[in-house]
Amino acid sequence: MKTAFIYSDNFAKYDYGPEHPLKPFRLKLTYELIKAYGLLSLPDTILVEARPAGEEDLLLYHTRDYIEVLKAANGGLEIPGEERYGLGFGDNPVFEGVFEWSRLVTGASLQAAELVDSGEVPIAFNISGGLHHALSSRASGFCYINDPVIVISSLLKKGRRVAYIDIDAHHGDGVQEAFYHTDKVLTISLHESGNYLFPGTGFEGETGEGEGIGYSVNVPMPPSSDDELFAYAFNEVVPPLIERFRPDIVVGQLGVDSFLTDPLAHLNYTTNGFCEVVRKMKELSPRWIALGGGGYEITNVAKAWTLAWAIMNNADLPDDLPEAFIERYPFEGFRSKKLRDGEYREKGAGKEMMRDEVGRIVTRVREKVFPLINPPT
Numbered sequence: 001m002k003t004a005f006i007y008s009d010n011f012a013k014y015d016y017g018p019e020h021p022l023k024p025f026r027l028k029l030t031y032e033l034i035k036a037y038g039l040l041s042l043p044d045t046i047l048v049e050a051r052p053a054g055e056e057d058l059l060l061y062h063t064r065d066y067i068e069v070l071k072a073a074n075g076g077l078e079i080p081g082e083e084r085y086g087l088g089f090g091d092n093p094v095f096e097g098v099f100e101w102s103r104l105v106t107g108a109s110l111q112a113a114e115l116v117d118s119g120e121v122p123i124a125f126n127i128s129g130g131l132h133h134a135l136s137s138r139a140s141g142f143c144y145i146n147d148p149v150i151v152i153s154s155l156l157k158k159g160r161r162v163a164y165i166d167i168d169a170h171h172g173d174g175v176q177e178a179f180y181h182t183d184k185v186l187t188i189s190l191h192e193s194g195n196y197l198f199p200g201t202g203f204e205g206e207t208g209e210g211e212g213i214g215y216s217v218n219v220p221m222p223p224s225s226d227d228e229l230f231a232y233a234f235n236e237v238v239p240p241l242i243e244r245f246r247p248d249i250v251v252g253q254l255g256v257d258s259f260l261t262d263p264l265a266h267l268n269y270t271t272n273g274f275c276e277v278v279r280k281m282k283e284l285s286p287r288w289i290a291l292g293g294g295g296y297e298i299t300n301v302a303k304a305w306t307l308a309w310a311i312m313n314n315a316d317l318p319d320d321l322p323e324a325f326i327e328r329y330p331f332e333g334f335r336s337k338k339l340r341d342g343e344y345r346e347k348g349a350g351k352e353m354m355r356d357e358v359g360r361i362v363t364r365v366r367e368k369v370f371p372l373i374n375p376p377t
């Protein structure tokens with residue numbers, strides 16, 4: 001199967017600041033690991049240099065006002081009134097090149113979309129994308145431009161039917177909000193419950209409004225949920241919805257801040273559950289635009305997205321990390337020198353409570369939402 005990997009060395013040039021958890025360097029580390037495994041020189045793989053999105057692309061979702069402010073912030077200096085746009089101290093700092101960075105990430109996602117939509121490749125992966133929190137005139141949750149929304153909007157303009165599947169630890173709130181009132185896009189998000197984690201939304205009762213009723217699907221997971229519960233929830237909810245909705249294209253957000261060792265969220269997934277779900281996502285996608293997402297422990301990011309890329313290419317990888325790679329990055333924290341995590345399972349009464357809770361949510365989604373989803377007319 002032919003695949004495309006969209007990348008630029010320039011991704012790692014940008015810096016949110018020394019205290020900020022989002023490290024663009026993680027993208028370079030992932031690229032290097034994928035390359036070390038030989039997965040960019042497979043016969044059916046194309047490596048595509050990312051190019052920035054044009055301003056008119058950004059306007060597919062964002063307001064002109066906001067784009068002008070973000071452009072003005074590109075020099076890295078504070079802009080008067082920036083806080084009205086979610087910019088400034090904290091989550092969404094104004095750093096040098098913030099507008100260029102956002103254009104490059106979004107451009108890469110649009111290139112992935114074009115390659116997949118044109119039929120050139122059935123699968124394309126932009127590890128820098130998946131910045132799902134940005135709102136139409138506001139930066140949020142480390143995201144300035146919402147590349148998934150822009151990609152989906154560009155596909156809608158061509159009359160495509162799109163399903164969005166988001167497995168980041170955080171609710172895909174920006175994408176849900178953009179398509180909350182339409183039945184042309186099915187958004188599905190599995191994430192840590194908003195009772196415990198930013199952005200505090202994504203409850204199972206949020207199902208869409210107006211024409212869009214039933215087309216926003218949320219599976220909030222209790223903190224400490226493990227691979228078993230993750231795969232269970234995904235398998236119970238996602239494949240039957242996709243089967244019924246019958247999208248032309250699936251956009252997948254593959255955030256890995258859901259891992260046991262991630263510092264920001266409280267989910268306990270490993271590469272095992274992640275790979276099971278990614279394999280399933282591949283199986284059920286007629287065409288697939290895969291995007292990155294969260295991930296704040298950079299070795300998890302490199303390993304998980306390397307494994308995801310291997311799945312996209314039907315490649316089997318040895319579990320020992322390539323020697324040359326380890327020698328090049330001795331201090332990044334690849335302590336086990338293994339690609340895959342060991343098995344991890346929650347046990348005892350806590351697990352049974354989580355199992356009951358996930359079971360209750362899955363049942364509610366199946367009863368309330370499934371009957372509302374219609375196939376294409």
Ligand SMILES: [Zn+2]
Pocket residue numbers: 168169170255257293294295
């Ligand atoms: Zn996240």
